[in-house]
Amino acid sequence: MINRRSFNKILLGTTALSLAACTGITEVSLPANKKRVVIVGGGFGGATAAKYIKRFSPDTEIILIEQNKEYFTCPFSNTVIAGMNKIDYIKHDYKTLEKKYNIIVMHEKVKKVDGATNTVILENGKVIPYTKAIVAPGIDFKYEKGYVEGSEKYAPHAYKAGEQTVLLTEQLHSMKDGGTFVMVAPQNPFRCPPGPYERISLVAHYLKENKPNSKIIILDQKNKFSKQGLFQEGWDKLYKDIIEWRSVEFGGKVVSVDPKNRVVKTEDEEVKADVLNYIPDQKAGKLAFDSGLTQGDWCPVNTKTFESKLVKDIYVIGDAAVASPMPKSGFSANSQAKIAALQISRILANQPVVNPPKLANTCYSLVSPTYGISIAAVYEAQEDKITDLKDLGAGGLSPAYADEGIRMQEAEYAVGWYKNQMSDIFK
C-alpha cells in the first residue's frame, strides 16, 4: 500500500517544479518533520482559519487555495444594490495574508480533497499533500423548477457577491418607475437567514427615493423568517404599500420559473417581474460533495473540533458545515474557523483537544441607511451538538418599537461590525 512518505516521493518527481514556478512553494513534498495545513476557500471561514492557525502555530506551513484573486463579501452587498456603496466597498484581497502572515496563497480551483491520500487535487492536475485540510467552500444552489445554471444572467440570485451583485444593481437601477421587483426567497436552511429581508428593505429604500411608483413582491418558500417582527415593524414605518410579502402558505409557493421572461408561476397565478431576484434553495459547495464530505445536502462535523465525521483529517467550517442552531453566517464561519484553528494547532503540537471557547454570532441588518436591527447569540459546542445559550440569558434581539436613536445607533454598529470583521480576517 502506498503511504504518505512514498506518495510524496512520487510527487516530488512529477510536480514540484511547476508548482514552485506558479506559487513560490519550493517543495511540494512534505518532509516528515514538516506540518502543512491546506485550506480550501478564502472566504469568511477559510481566510480566518489561515490567519489564526498561523498565529497559534507559526511553524506550520499554511497554504490557502482560493479560486478568485479578490473576495467580494455578501455582507454589505445589499448596500451596493441599493446604491449606498460602490462595489469596491465589499472587495478584499489576500495580499496582507501573504505578506504579513507568510501564508502561501494560491489562486487555483480545487477539484477534490482526497482523504484517502491526504492530498488536495487541483483542477489543473497538480497534487498537494497535507497534514490537515480545512474545507470552506460556502454554498451552491439547487437548480430546479426551471431555474438552471445560466439563469442567473436573467434573474440574478446575487447570493454570491461580485458579478451577481453588479448585475442585480444594474437591473434595479435601470428598472422603470412603476416597475415590479420580485424576489423568490429560499427554503431553510440557507446562507444568511435575514439576508433576503435586508435586501428587500434596502431595495425599498432605493425605490422610495428614486422610483416611488414601483413595488416589491416577495414570494417566500416558507412561512416565517428571521427577525420577522423587527423587519415588518420597519417596513410598516418606512415602506408602507411598497412591500408585499407572500408566505408559502398564502400565495408564495413557486411552481416554476421562466427566468428569461422573468415570469414566476405560483400555485395561483403568474407573476411578471421587471426585475427578478431569484434566490434558489441551497446546499454545500460542490467541492464538499466531490470530496465525500456530505450527508444529504451538508457536511456533518464533530462540533468540538469541526473535523468531518466522514473523512479523517479534513475539517469543514462555514456555510457548508452542519452547525445548527448556528445560522449560516459570516460571523458563524469566522467563529468556527477559530475553533478549528485552535484544535488543529493543538493536535499538531501533540496536545489534546480542549473544550472549545464559546462560539458566537451577531447579525446586523439595515432596514434603511439609518435604521439598523440585530440579533446576537452565544453557543457552546460539545462533540455532537451545539447549544444556544439563550436560556442562560446570552444574546438577544433589538428591542421592538425602539426609538429612532437606537435604530440609528444599530445602523452605525453595523458598519463597525463590518470593518472589524474585515480587519480580523484580511488584515
Ligand SMILES: Cc1cc2nc3c(=O)[nH]c(=O)nc-3n(C[C@H](O)[C@H](O)[C@H](O)COP(=O)(O)OP(=O)(O)OC[C@H]3O[C@@H](n4cnc5c(N)ncnc54)[C@H](O)[C@@H]3O)c2cc1C
Ligand atoms: C445578501 C447577503 C448578506 C449577508 N450578510 C451577512 C451579514 O451581515 N453578516 C454575516 O455574518 N453574514 C452575512 N451573510 C452570510 C455570509 O456571506 C456567509 O455566511 C459567509 O460568506 C460564509 O462563509 P464561508 O467561508 O462558508 O463561504 P464563502 O464566504 O462563500 O467562501 C467560500 C470561498 O470558497 C471558494 N471556493 C469554493 N469552491 C472552491 C474550489 N473548488 N476551489 C477554490 N476555491 C473555492 C469561493 O470562491 C469562496 O471565495 C450574508 C449573505 C448574503 C447572501
